Amino acid sequence: MKIIKGGVTTPKGFLAGSASCGIKKSGKTDLALLFSTSPCVATGTFTTNKVKSGSVVLCMQRIAKGVSQGVIVNSGNANCCVGKKEIEDAMEITEEVSARLGIKKNLMLMASTGIIGRPLPAGKIKSGLSSLINDLSPSNGTKFAKAIMTTDTVHKEIAVKINIKGREIIIAGAVKGAGMICPNMATMLAFFTTDAAIKKKALNQAFKESIYDSFNKITVDGDMSTNDSAIIFANGQAGNSVIKNNTRDYTAFLDAIKFVTKELSRKIILDGEGATRFVEIIVKGAKTENTAGRVARHIANSNLVKTMIAGGDPNWGRIAASAGSSGTDITPACMDIYFGNVLVMKNGAGVNVSGGLLLGIFKKKEIKIIVDLKSGKFSDRVWTCDFTEKYVRINAEYET
């Protein structure tokens, strides 16, 4: 596998475009379109929030058949908590796009991100469709990644190349993140493209496994969105022999999509609202995988742990307190805590460590925290960021 420069339009047969229709007051691009020149095998994972955007509801219905050809995305408005109009707007807009592109209407998906509870300005979006479609080009992957941003400070995209029986296959992705990011779901919006020919079942399995190990293991603020959508399109234009489950080709594909999703989930954390540090929390020695995951997530969502990291303060007691209140059956007297490779708590009690050594670890951009429960064989990890005054500022000032 090789990382290459590029994004969602780097795989063969994918076009993208962006436009500004006036949803964002700033005038920045707020419409994005991703389109494959031929129908794709497609699958997706969506928010488990009971409150779902109409755009998510439409996607879930349409993608259930496993075939799709593109997605229109608007940023700046979540198309959520508006009532029936949500789904009506999503249907009308996708129908209009499909008609203009000459494809069946059920092959076009929609994703939305932004403020909740305000009716989608469907008129503005429809009047922006001409310039959006005119902008479609195989070189506009980055423009697509930029148009889906909200509070993100950088666009996030990646592309990798693998070789399957002499055929070059490209897998790429673009995501947006920043806030309302919490594990146990998809992520805000994530779009993946590949020119691989792959069976529907194989794509489903590989994507599910990748998402579980990437976007479902990150958290910025513990708040689950109403709009999380992660969608992958595989158009088969690489011309490889079709990838099936339980084959060497499948493993190669799985490794690559795992890498792509993990890298993009990492980029979301690095660009978390107000974040200054990337934090990896590893919980090992747990009785069950569930315990490991719950302890890791509980620590990752503790405001006291996150503000401590923002302050560069190696106050490991907050980690112990958070682990102890995770609602799991842990034994404090067995618990060890490490900052990086430095043991700071052993069997539930502090270890005498030089403060300078710890301060050095906390000055780094990336911090690893290991909690060893020494009660079993299971482990899990979560990625998160620190919690700064800037996060509060961004979210207190987010305008409705």
Add this chain to the structure above:
Amino acid sequence: MKIIKGGVTTPKGFLAGSASCGIKKSGKTDLALLFSTSPCVATGTFTTNKVKSGSVVLCMQRIAKGVSQGVIVNSGNANCCVGKKEIEDAMEITEEVSARLGIKKNLMLMASTGIIGRPLPAGKIKSGLSSLINDLSPSNGTKFAKAIMTTDTVHKEIAVKINIKGREIIIAGAVKGAGMICPNMATMLAFFTTDAAIKKKALNQAFKESIYDSFNKITVDGDMSTNDSAIIFANGQAGNSVIKNNTRDYTAFLDAIKFVTKELSRKIILDGEGATRFVEIIVKGAKTENTAGRVARHIANSNLVKTMIAGGDPNWGRIAASAGSSGTDITPACMDIYFGNVLVMKNGAGVNVSGGLLLGIFKKKEIKIIVDLKSGKFSDRVWTCDFTEKYVRINAEYET
């Protein structure tokens, strides 16, 4: 029932004192002692965190018998995550205090609050005991309330008077709060005194019910402490006929202790770290009380909801999103949301309301949010505060 000026030493027979032994670098008082001149019926509730301070472990053991005569409190050090020394220190210090006061050692309790993971400076505390005990006086209730503070900005105490069959009974309390405050447990440290004569069983039941409805329904930051302790001492010096369960006297006592615990839990929220607003979240129309409680707590712990309130921004979509991700079986299409008495979301969709009206509500110091699930008869409420940059600053700069 009448509110009177006073605190934990206002009921007959209670003395308190404070001293500074050097745990706090600021030189502020960091030792506090509460003492009844006669043995008390006593009960307490303690943190459910698996990681518990040695002081909590000692209290839980000693109070199990239902008799106690006082508590020594140190602030600035949690006496937690230090290993066996925690319990050894707590035993040694309480034994020394008991000996000096001439009471049985098992009648003295201990509570600690402050940084986790640093050995208690037992030597400093012991050398401070003479001045602490010399300071004991029936007029030092406020000094006690001040000496237990950490990041609190104001001391918190209250006293009320009730009349039972012609006898005047006083119930009083002092608490500290500020951070690491989350429901489903006791609170940080809360001490209650009364000169009522009351049966052990009646005191247990009244206290349990009061704590459930007060400290267990507040949250500052969703982080559960290792040291939460709420303890009540009843010394019977009012000379009333002993209060028993299921009597009119019991009901009068229960009403008063409920009022005292509720008022003090309210003061904790008002003094939450960095807080500028008091927020009441009421969830009604739930299928079960458990659902109502879970939805209310989930909203109260959402950083996005709390920062929105800090910003004075009536962005109710964040409340809907938080309710939807509470892990309960709610039906978004049935859900209504009110700010104060103003309906902002009806049946899952936004209602057209004047922005000025909402901004007016959000400018007030106290904000009420009502979520009506319209699916049943159960309700619950949680009190919380907003989430400001100052909270992050306080906790990023909290020194280890």
